[in-house]
Amino acid sequence: MNFDFTEEQEMLRESVIKLMARHAPPESVRKWDRDRAFPEDLYQAWVEAGLLRLPFPVEVGGLGGDALDLALVVYELSRVSADLCMAYSGGVFCALNILRKGTPEQKAYWLPRLFDGRIKFVIGISEPDAGSDVGNIHTTAVRDGDHYIVNGQKLWTTAAGLKNAVICAYVKTDKAVHYRKGLTHILIDNDAPGVELRKLGMLGRRCVGTYEVFLRDTPVAADRVIGGEGAGWDCLMGGLQFERAVSAAGNCGGAQAVLDLAVKYAGERVQFGQPIGSFQAIGHMLADMQSELEAGKMLTWRAAWLAAQKRDTLREITQAKLYTSEMYAKLANMGVQIMGGYGLNEEFDMQRYFRDSRSATIAAGTSQAQRNLLANLMGLKSR
Numbered sequence: 001m002n003f004d005f006t007e008e009q010e011m012l013r014e015s016v017i018k019l020m021a022r023h024a025p026p027e028s029v030r031k032w033d034r035d036r037a038f039p040e041d042l043y044q045a046w047v048e049a050g051l052l053r054l055p056f057p058v059e060v061g062g063l064g065g066d067a068l069d070l071a072l073v074v075y076e077l078s079r080v081s082a083d084l085c086m087a088y089s090g091g092v093f094c095a096l097n098i099l100r101k102g103t104p105e106q107k108a109y110w111l112p113r114l115f116d117g118r119i120k121f122v123i124g125i126s127e128p129d130a131g132s133d134v135g136n137i138h139t140t141a142v143r144d145g146d147h148y149i150v151n152g153q154k155l156w157t158t159a160a161g162l163k164n165a166v167i168c169a170y171v172k173t174d175k176a177v178h179y180r181k182g183l184t185h186i187l188i189d190n191d192a193p194g195v196e197l198r199k200l201g202m203l204g205r206r207c208v209g210t211y212e213v214f215l216r217d218t219p220v221a222a223d224r225v226i227g228g229e230g231a232g233w234d235c236l237m238g239g240l241q242f243e244r245a246v247s248a249a250g251n252c253g254g255a256q257a258v259l260d261l262a263v264k265y266a267g268e269r270v271q272f273g274q275p276i277g278s279f280q281a282i283g284h285m286l287a288d289m290q291s292e293l294e295a296g297k298m299l300t301w302r303a304a305w306l307a308a309q310k311r312d313t314l315r316e317i318t319q320a321k322l323y324t325s326e327m328y329a330k331l332a333n334m335g336v337q338i339m340g341g342y343g344l345n346e347e348f349d350m351q352r353y354f355r356d357s358r359s360a361t362i363a364a365g366t367s368q369a370q371r372n373l374l375a376n377l378m379g380l381k382s383r
C-alpha cells in the first residue's frame with residue numbers, strides 16, 4: 001500500500017498553491033467575500049493554467065488527469081476558499097457529464113468553450129419542491145420544432161449569475177411516465193430570453209452566489225439536450241457521484257485551513273500568562289480536529305483513487321461526502337470556539353470558513369440523504 005502522491009501530483013499541487021498565492025491573496029479573498037463579488041481574473045488564471053482541462057482526456061483537448069488529480073486541485077483551491085472553488089468544481093463536474101453522455105458534435109462544441117473560459121457551467125437540479133426529492137422536478141420543456149420551450153423555476157443554483165454561465169438544467173419532458181424516464185438534461189444560457197436570475201442572501205458562499213432562476217417560455221435549441229430526451233436521470237446520477245467525491249476534497253481543504261488558523265492562533269494568543277494552546281482543553285480540541293481531518297482525508301483520497309482506477313466507488317464516495325462535510329462544519333465550529341470573539345470578527349478569516357462550511361452537510365445531497373443511501377447499500381431499504 002502506497003500513501004504517497006506521485007511526483008506529478010505534488011508538482012500539480014505546488015503549482016495551484018503558487019497560483020492562488022499570486023491571484024487570490026488573503027486580503028483579496030476577504031474583500032471579494034465582503035463585496036459578494038466573484039473575481040473573473042482569478043477564473044481566467046485557472047483557465048490559463050489549464051485547470052479546467054485537467055481531468056479530461058487528451059483526445060478532447062484535456063490534460064488527461066484523473067479523479068485524484070482533480071481532488072488535489074479542489075483541495076488546494078478550497079484551502080483558500082471553498083466558495084471560490086465552486087466556480088471551478090461545478091463547471092468541471094457539468095462538463096464531465098457532456099464527456100460521458102454528449103454526442104461527438106456536442107463535445108466538440110461545448111468542451112473547448114469551457115476549457116478556454118468562454119463559458120462556465122453551473123448545475124440546475126434543485127427547485128422549490130425538489131430538494132432531496134429530486135424526482136419531484138416541475139420545470140418543463142416542451143418540444144416545438146427544433147427548440148424546446150422551458151418553463152419553471154430552479155433554486156439554489158450556485159454561480160448562475162456569473163459571466164457567460166450556462167445552466168446545466170434538469171427538466172421534465174414527459175410528466176406521464178416515471179420521473180426516471182421523464183427527465184431531460186438541457187443546457188440553457190443564463191441570458192437566454194425569459195431567464196430571470198435573483199441572487200439570494202445566504203450565510204456563506206457569497207462570491208459565487210446562490211441564485212433563484214426563473215424560466216418563462218425560454219426557447220432552447222434541441223441540440224442542447226445531453227444524452228437524449230428522457231435520459232436526464234442517468235446523467236444526473238452519474239454526475240452526482242462525481243460531485244460528491246470532489247466536494248469531499250473541498251471539505252478537507254476548508255477543514256485544513258481551519259485547523260491551520262486555529263493552531264496558529266492557539267500558539268499566539270496569551271491568557272493567564274501562557275498561550276491558550278498550552279491549556280489542555282484547547283490542545284485536546286486541536287488534537288481531535290487534526291485526527292478527524294486526517295480520517296476525512298483518508299476516506300477522500302481513497303475514494304478518489306478508486307474512481308481514478310475506474311472502480312465502483314459509490315459506497316466510498318458517499319462515506320467520504322458524509323464524513324468530511326460533517327467534519328468540516330464541526331472543525332469550523334471548534335475553530336470559532338478556539339478563537340473566542342476574534343473567531344466571529346469579520347477582520348479574521350475563521351468566520352468566513354465557518355459560514356462557508358455550513359452548507360457542506362446540505363449541498364450536493366444532505367447528510368441524511370447520504371445515510372439513506374449508505375443504509376440502502378447495506379441492504380436496509382428506505383423509502
Ligand SMILES: Cc1cc2nc3c(=O)[nH]c(=O)nc-3n(C[C@H](O)[C@H](O)[C@H](O)COP(=O)(O)OP(=O)(O)OC[C@H]3O[C@@H](n4cnc5c(N)ncnc54)[C@H](O)[C@@H]3O)c2cc1C
Nearest residue numbers: 123124125126131132156157158359362363364365366368
Ligand atoms: C449553498 C448551497 C448551494 C447549492 N447549490 C446547488 C446547485 O448549484 N444546484 C442545485 O441544483 N442545487 C443546489 N443546492 C441545493 C441542494 O442540493 C439542496 O439544498 C439539498 O439537496 C437539500 O434539499 P432542500 O434544501 O430542499 O432540503 P429538503 O430536501 O427539504 O430537506 C430538509 C431536511 O429534511 C431532511 N430529509 C429530506 N428527505 C429526507 C429523507 N427521505 N430521510 C431523512 N431526512 C430527509 C433533509 O436531510 C434535511 O435535513 C445548494 C444548496 C445550498 C445550501
